[in-house]
Amino acid sequence: MKIEIKNIDKAFGAIEAVKDVSFSVSGGEVCALIGENGAGKSTLMNILGGVLPADRGEILIDGQQVNFQKPADSLNAGIAFIHQELNLINDLPIYENMFIGRELKKKGRILDLEKMIARTKEVFDQMEIDLDPKTMVRDLDTSYKQIVEISRAIMMDASIIIMDEPTTSLTDQEIERVFEMMKTLKKQNVGIVFISHKLNEVIEFCDRYSVLRNGELVAEGMVSEVNVDQLARAMVGHELRTESLQRKTESGREVLRAENLSYNNDFKNISFSVHQGEILGVTGLLGDGRQELFQAIFGSGQIEAGELYLNDQQVEIKNTTDALQKGIGYLPRDRKENGxxxxxxxxxxxxxxxxxxxxxxxxxxxxxxxxxxxxxxxxxxxxxxxxxxxxxxxxxxxxxxxxxxxxxxxxPEIFILDNPTQGVDVGAKEDIYDIILELAAEGIAVVILSSEAKEIIRICDRALVMYHGVIQGELSQAEMSEHEIMRLATGASLNSVQEGAEDAEK
Amino acid sequence: MQKNNKQNSEQGFKHWFIKKWSTEPIFSTGIALIVMIILQTWSLGFDYDSFGSWFFTWTNNWINILRNNAGVGLIALGMSFVIMSAGIDLSVGSTMVAVGAALMMLIDRGPNGILINLGIEGIPAILIAILVSLAFGYFLGNLNGILITRGGIPPFVVTLATMKLYRSVTQHFMQGYNPRVPLEFLPISNFQIGRFRMMPIIYWLLIAAVLYFMSKRTTFGRQIIAVGSNERSANLSGVNVKKVKRRVYAITGLLVSFAAIIQVSRIGSMDYANAGSGYEMEAIAAAVVGGTSMSGGRGTVIGTLLGVLIIAVMNNLLNLLGVPPFLREAFKGLILIGAVLMQKKQKTV
Incomplete structure (x- = not known):
């Protein structure tokens, strides 16, 4: 199956969201649609998904013109849209989610559970997924939830799948899992539209690319012919900085000191300090406890044992209001839910x-x-x-x-930022880095929590790597590398750094 | 663009009206109210020849409507703040009875009157009684708030429990005790301005004005919206969520005591078994009709005032039109469903 959209225009009031854009995707290919936030990607895909009507232009399926009035039309034509906010019901098992709204029934309107389970299993086998259909969706991690949604689309005979930033909220291993799934889809001649900010993933994984900027198609072609820099330039329309932003500075006096903080299994015996004008990075994999630790320091969570010192005075932070008054700021992750x-x-x-x-x-x-x-x-x-x-x-x-x-x-005197550049386009990301550097220059103690090792290396003066609630190691500016961070994050101990160095020499 | 502009001016009014109607709950509620008032005016029988007496009847009818609803109106204001914070308070009617009983025990002229036994009489006694009642209402509301925030019990459950608790304890203590309210207390509600007894209306509107300012311009007022809309975000923005919630219930308790004072001073007595029962539902209905979202985060003081008025005017209208009494509640139900359906449409637009 091949879908083409030709010369689409769409305006909201005076703002032209999409201007004369053409785009196509065929079965068995992964086509990346990239662009900054507000470039018109979502509008374009909403038109394809039947969510929005186009002002002008046409949609062709295998050369036949079609007219999508509502999402169901597009779905019936074999186009499935996997939204960023997943559309599953947590309190139902996988198989019921697979058939929601189209439940299989026996005589007398009784649900045919066995058949639904069997059918789900069939789809999973076809997709080479190892999942028990009876698992509750709530017990799945985000990547598996996405996989369930994709499987559902496949079960409904979708031949084109649109994925809107599928990897934004996933950890590296989960991303790997979703990519495996996409490879299988490709083999089965399903076409994928991959909307993303993450250019590395585009390069690694997609066949073709189209770049939107301010609603216009500014570049398209084969991924094998470009590199990340070229794509980034096409997205923002000018050169991008990629150099390290690390500074050589002496940090000032100590502002915050933690001694042996513990709570439950979330974090154990955490001791560290942050200084004026310093940018401290804290990283690790999912379940490392960094979010729980710093939310507790910010007063939105509990501390069982240990002491916290602000400017050398022991303090107890009762709640977030208290933290705010004591000069602690906290930029949470997941903007929609927490921000x-x-x-x-x-x-x-x-x-x-x-x-x-x-x-x-x-x-x-x-x-x-x-x-x-x-x-x-x-x-x-x-x-x-x-x-x-x-x-x-x-x-x-x-x-x-x-x-x-x-x-x-x-x-604030201390500013904790949890995943500050999550789901943010390249341009805004650089703006945010600039602000962080400015803040440090003004003497604010900055703590950055991030799951992206690259981000930590690029901007932090010092990094703590956490693993299952403990600080696995501390890295100075010189010692930081993606390799070292990953070693510590997966539980290797600090003294193996030397071994690693020896290995490299050999 | 030019084509667009032309279209806009052609259907200018219609366009503007539809947009306003579909985006602003207050606008649609206001229009609904105006339509009802026109119907009501018409059904009162407009007579040009005797305009003077017609006007008096019309005004008097209105003063009656407003005065009869001042108590529920005050409670509905509190309720709308509770709902805006994503909570609910079922105990308002019982709180009113409890505060009313306390008030009457204080000002009782009989042998058991608390203040008279302490040798306090007249105006000072009335002032003290009012202040103590207000404090008592605030305390009972605060108790709801503490159980909800410290105890971590859902608001529906806590206030369902205190609804039973407050009324039952009041009834038990007031068995066979009929306090006599001093005559000096009655003018609080019955003082005449010109030919009209409109004191309760004045209290209601004054308090509404204060609450309007609070909801729009104060840290606390805005924090209510933040907490109701997204508790996690509010907490992570340094808002003391527990304190905000507790104070919302406490303020509702305070507003309920105003309603209790008005009630006692209007008729000089209180029926502990029945007074205020069903007020919680009336107040919720008024808040919802006025555009307050049951899931929190949305609602306005003006909307709630309009909501109270719509229900009140409709009652009056049904009365004037001679609709059988048992059917009147059905119309209230229909209005409620209609209002919510409309808001649902507004949310998706």
Whole structure:
């Protein structure tokens, strides 16, 4: 099967989201659709998925023109759309999820569980997946959930699958698993549209690419003929920095010190310190406990044992309000769940942290908030409409900048950033790095939690690697490499660093 | 673009109206209210020849509607904040009875009156009684809040329990005890301005104005929305979620005590078994009709005021039209469903 979209136009009010874009994908090929946030990728795919009507242009399936009015039309034509937010019900087992809305029934409207299980198993076998259909979806990790959704699409005879940033919230091993699945799909002559920010994955895995920028198709071709730099340049329209941002600086006095912090099995005997003007990286694999540890330090979680010192004074952080007042800031991961508040506008989202800091007897100081807000919008180069537009009107990168802005206005002494560049496009990523460097230069102690070793190496002065709730090792600027970080993150001990060096010499 | 503009001006009003209707709950609720008021005015029988007496009847009817609903109106305001914070308070009616009983014990002129036995009488007694009642309502609301936040029990369960608790204990203690409310207490609700007894309306609207300001301009007011919309985000933004929730219930308790004071001063007595029963549902209905989202994060003071008015005016209208009494509740149900269906549409637009 081959799908072509030709000369599609789509405008929202005065904003032209997609301008004269053509794109095609055939069975058995993986076609990457790349572009920054707001480049028009989602709009284009929503048109293909029957979610949005196009203003102009046509969609052809094997040369026949089709007209999609609603998502079901597109699905019936064999196009499945796997959204970033997965569409599964956690409290049902896999097989019921596979058949949701189209349950198989025996006589008398009784569910035919055996048949559903058998059919699911069949699909899994066909896809070479080793999963028990009776597992509850809640017990699966995100990659398996994605695999279940893809299997469901296959069961419904989808011959083209659109995947919207499938790897954003996955760990490296999980990504590997999804890629395996995609390889199998390819073998079975299924066409895949792969929407992503991660250019390495595109290079490694896709056959063709199309790049969108500001709603226009700016480049397309075979992946084998380009490299990451060229793709990145096509995406942002100018050269990108790739050099290391590590600085050679003396860090100042110690701001935060943890001694033997423990809670349950989440983290054990954690001791470390952070200094003024330093950027400390903390990394590890899934389940390493770094998120639990730093949320506990921020007062949103518990500490059983151990002491915490702020500026050499022992403190107890009762809750997040307490942490805020003591000068600790925390930019959470998963912007949608933890970062933004969808019922509030852009301005309110950016000022929520500082309402209590600047208010007069409980009354919000709007003038001051507005002034601070304006400064941050300029500083972070946030692209937005009116300040009382909905937060959802912003692209992912700009939403993240708003979450960052709310903490910058609070001016914390210690700033913990958990996956600060998650789901953010290349341009916004660099902006965020710039801000982090500025903050360190101003003397703020910065802690970056990240699952991307590259990010840690590129920006941090010092890194802690965690493994199952303990600090497995500490690496100085000179010692950091992806290899070393991965060794420690998978549980190898620090003294094996020497062995590694010897191996390299041999 | 030019073509677009032309289209816009051709269907300018229609376009504007549809957009407003489908995006702003207050707009659609307001229109619904205006339609009802027109119907109501019409059914009161407009007579041009005797405009003066017609106008008096019309005004008097309105004052009655508003005064009768001031108590529920105050409670609905509290309820809407509770719902905005993604909670629920079923105990409001029982809290009102408990506060009312405490108030009457304090101001009782009989041999068991608390303040009279302490030698306090007249205006000072009334002032003290009012302050103590307000504090008591705040305390009972706060107790709900503490059970919900510290105890980690769902709001529905906590307030269902305290709904039973507050009323039952009140009834037990007030058996066979009929406090006599002093005459000086009655003007609080019955003082006449011109030819109308409209004090409860004034309290209601004044308090609504204060709450409006609180919800729009204060840290606490905005934090309620944040907590109701996304508790995790709010917590990770340094909002003390537990404190915000606790205070929302406490403030509702405070508003309920205002309603209790109005109730006692209006009629000089209270029926402990029945007073305020069903108020929780009336208040929830008013809040929901006014655009408050049951899942939290959305709602306004003005919306809730309109919600109370719509239900009240509809009651009055059904009465004027002679709809059989047992059928009237059905209309309330229909209005509620209609309002929620409309909001659902608005969410997806």
């Amino acid at each position: 933004i508040i969808k019922d509030m506008d852009i301005f309110e989202n950016a000022s929520i942290v500082t309402w209590p800091l600047f208010d007069n007897f409980g009354i919000i100081d709007r003038e001051k908030q507005e002034q601070e807000f304006k400064e941050q919008v300029e500083r972070l180069r946030i692209k937005m409409g009116a300040k009382n537009d909905s937060i959802n009107s912003l692209s992912g990168g700009n939403q993240q900048k708003i979450v960052l802005a709310k903490w910058l206005i609070a001016n």
